[in-house]
Amino acid sequence: MSDNNSEKANVKISLRNVYKVFGKNAARGVELSKKGLSKDEILEKTKLAVGVSNVSFDVYEGETLVVMGLSGSGKSTLIRCVNRIMEPTAGEILIDDVDITKLNDDELREVRRKKFSMVFQSFALFPHRRVIENVEYGLEIQGVDKDVRREKAETALKLVGLDGWGDYFPENLSGGMKQRVGLARALSVDPDILLMDEAFSALDPLIRSDMQDELIALNDRVRKTILFITHDLDEALKMGDRIVLMKDGYVVQIGTPEEILTNPADEYVQRFVANVDITKVLTAQDVMKIHSPVAFVKDGPRVALRKMKEHGLSGMFVVKSSGELVGHLTADKAAQAAKDEKKWLDQVTDRDSVLSVPLDQPVRTLFPMVESGNPIAVVDEDHHFKGVIVRGSILAALAESHSDSAPIEEPSELASKVLTPGTSDEPASSEADKENN
Amino acid sequence: MGTRELMGDIIPRVPLSEWIESILDVLTTLLATATRAVSTVFRNGIRGITGFLDTLPPIVLILVLVGIAWAIAGRRIAIGSFLGFLFIWNIGLWGAMVSTLVLVFFATILAVALGLPLGIVAGLSDRFFLIVKPILDFMQTMPAFVYLIPAIPFFGLGATSAIMSTVIFSIPPTIRLTALGIRQIDKELVEAADSFGSTTYQKLVKLQLPLSLPTVMAGINQTIMLALSMVVIASMIGAGGLGGEVWRAIQRLRPGDGFSAGLAVVILAMILDRVTQKIAAQDRKAS
Numbered sequence: 001m002s003d004n005n006s007e008k009a010n011v012k013i014s015l016r017n018v019y020k021v022f023g024k025n026a027a028r029g030v031e032l033s034k035k036g037l038s039k040d041e042i043l044e045k046t047k048l049a050v051g052v053s054n055v056s057f058d059v060y061e062g063e064t065l066v067v068m069g070l071s072g073s074g075k076s077t078l079i080r081c082v083n084r085i086m087e088p089t090a091g092e093i094l095i096d097d098v099d100i101t102k103l104n105d106d107e108l109r110e111v112r113r114k115k116f117s118m119v120f121q122s123f124a125l126f127p128h129r130r131v132i133e134n135v136e137y138g139l140e141i142q143g144v145d146k147d148v149r150r151e152k153a154e155t156a157l158k159l160v161g162l163d164g165w166g167d168y169f170p171e172n173l174s175g176g177m178k179q180r181v182g183l184a185r186a187l188s189v190d191p192d193i194l195l196m197d198e199a200f201s202a203l204d205p206l207i208r209s210d211m212q213d214e215l216i217a218l219n220d221r222v223r224k225t226i227l228f229i230t231h232d233l234d235e236a237l238k239m240g241d242r243i244v245l246m247k248d249g250y251v252v253q254i255g256t257p258e259e260i261l262t263n264p265a266d267e268y269v270q271r272f273v274a275n276v277d278i279t280k281v282l283t284a285q286d287v288m289k290i291h292s293p294v295a296f297v298k299d300g301p302r303v304a305l306r307k308m309k310e311h312g313l314s315g316m317f318v319v320k321s322s323g324e325l326v327g328h329l330t331a332d333k334a335a336q337a338a339k340d341e342k343k344w345l346d347q348v349t350d351r352d353s354v355l356s357v358p359l360d361q362p363v364r365t366l367f368p369m370v371e372s373g374n375p376i377a378v379v380d381e382d383h384h385f386k387g388v389i390v391r392g393s394i395l396a397a398l399a400e401s402h403s404d405s406a407p408i409e410e411p412s413e414l415a416s417k418v419l420t421p422g423t424s425d426e427p428a429s430s431e432a433d434k435e436n437n
Numbered sequence: 438m439g440t441r442e443l444m445g446d447i448i449p450r451v452p453l454s455e456w457i458e459s460i461l462d463v464l465t466t467l468l469a470t471a472t473r474a475v476s477t478v479f480r481n482g483i484r485g486i487t488g489f490l491d492t493l494p495p496i497v498l499i500l501v502l503v504g505i506a507w508a509i510a511g512r513r514i515a516i517g518s519f520l521g522f523l524f525i526w527n528i529g530l531w532g533a534m535v536s537t538l539v540l541v542f543f544a545t546i547l548a549v550a551l552g553l554p555l556g557i558v559a560g561l562s563d564r565f566f567l568i569v570k571p572i573l574d575f576m577q578t579m580p581a582f583v584y585l586i587p588a589i590p591f592f593g594l595g596a597t598s599a600i601m602s603t604v605i606f607s608i609p610p611t612i613r614l615t616a617l618g619i620r621q622i623d624k625e626l627v628e629a630a631d632s633f634g635s636t637t638y639q640k641l642v643k644l645q646l647p648l649s650l651p652t653v654m655a656g657i658n659q660t661i662m663l664a665l666s667m668v669v670i671a672s673m674i675g676a677g678g679l680g681g682e683v684w685r686a687i688q689r690l691r692p693g694d695g696f697s698a699g700l701a702v703v704i705l706a707m708i709l710d711r712v713t714q715k716i717a718a719q720d721r722k723a724s
Binding site: 113126138142 | 623625626628629630631632634635636639643647648
């Protein structure tokens, strides 16, 4: 869930006004769709089934883009248009700036071999081939030497945690293992782009969650551009850097998970989002207080005390001048240090009981920490201080996103979860500053 | 019949038989040289092989055939075949059975050699499948005897005509089941092969044929069975063999001889069926 701008430099896949209409004289369906007729109207009028209607979006290099929608929304058709397993009726599909809809059969085959791999909902393993032979299929049809392809296939199997399973037939494996083989088969050809069509939907929930985690971890290493199709919003929110929401063949909304949740484009998205546990999606970064005063190590106890008084705090975080977090200092300790004529804060700073979390820590996991009463610092990967988590700011963020996305009279499970453990005398964000102890 | 005359009064009869006959006449004259050549080659080939097999002592041939059955289908079926062959030898029909077996063998090879490629094309092309399907239905419902008639002007009386009409009669299951075997492969598997950039040939050889093999073998098994039944019927146009024995029994009204020959056909059918079924089953296990 990075919104790091530097990552968005290269557009890997670009869809421009893509249509897919099933039936004879499909071009007429495109025309009608352009005139603004709905899928149902076109079906009634012409017996043409519109699968995908005027879809345009970009997928950036290294990004995981999730296309999500209910069944019949056209998402599976769309992903098949991207590598032309289905022929798009109209529009352009640029892969590394080459419009693949204009390629001839030989050129298309070459692009499929070099750039794409696909993972399927029902795994689509070849039942008459051993696991290792499945994994090497892509290399085999490219004419790679037997020794080389065996070695690459074994590396790929190891990557998905299945080394030693190469000689089994797919029917002997569990669902989760089969999909690992599917993934290894896709990775063995070292493609730029992974097309994943409901890849985890056939797995039971626990295995599915494991596979999601593993794919995320795996992709941290192999850095593929992933186009991921799902009907499950939780999965979309977990996997996607960005999400494309589809309905009846057209795109309803494109955005980061946070944008989709906090700012749904229309009622359809809202209904989708209403069932989502927002705490799984928001991160520490979204709810932290950014402009929280800090004491610097070089400040000395008296300066720190004065800062606390100024802001009405009973304690504050101590950082080095570089911004690196050192620890937490209470007013009592600062006063004591001043009395003892200590010159530097780092002698009295409490380093052990201080809690720090990374920017992308899910909010869900912050509740127990906030309840413990200890202050929580948010730090980046270099351990630099970025902000403070206080209970008030979490509640404020949740209240805000919730009143936007769900009907108010519906007290959600989430709100009660947050409100009950805290006592009633802890209100909202206006007094949040004072809680910084 | 009165209805027929009434029909003839109102609407003139469509001269269907005349049309068919004139078409066949034209074809026969056009193709005469070719068909006569084919006929000669076949007749000599079959005569040569049957002649050679006849010179072998029956027990040697039986042991060879049983050995083949053993290798393909295992001990139980081999023992059954051995007893069956011994029985046929014992009732004096060994020679007839050998010539029937040779006819079935040739007809099946031809039917598979033609049917397999046609079936593959029908499996891959929707349009071809739509064209071929009604033709296959037609071929299978047309009474088997009818195929005998046009065979004679083309190839003359004898083994070649028998084989040709047998090929036509027995080819549909091979075409149909090959097409079916390819068509019933899970769509996602084909998409997977496509998504990795397989050529049509690679897809066929590495995916579609291996996966459809059990179904294809079931088709070939049916083709063999149909070939056997047709070869018996083809005795009417001088095919000889076990069918010839039955035909002679009919003409002389000797039910004992007829049933003996019929029983030999049944035994041969069972042996062929069990052995070829075993091939299909082995393929399934291997896949």
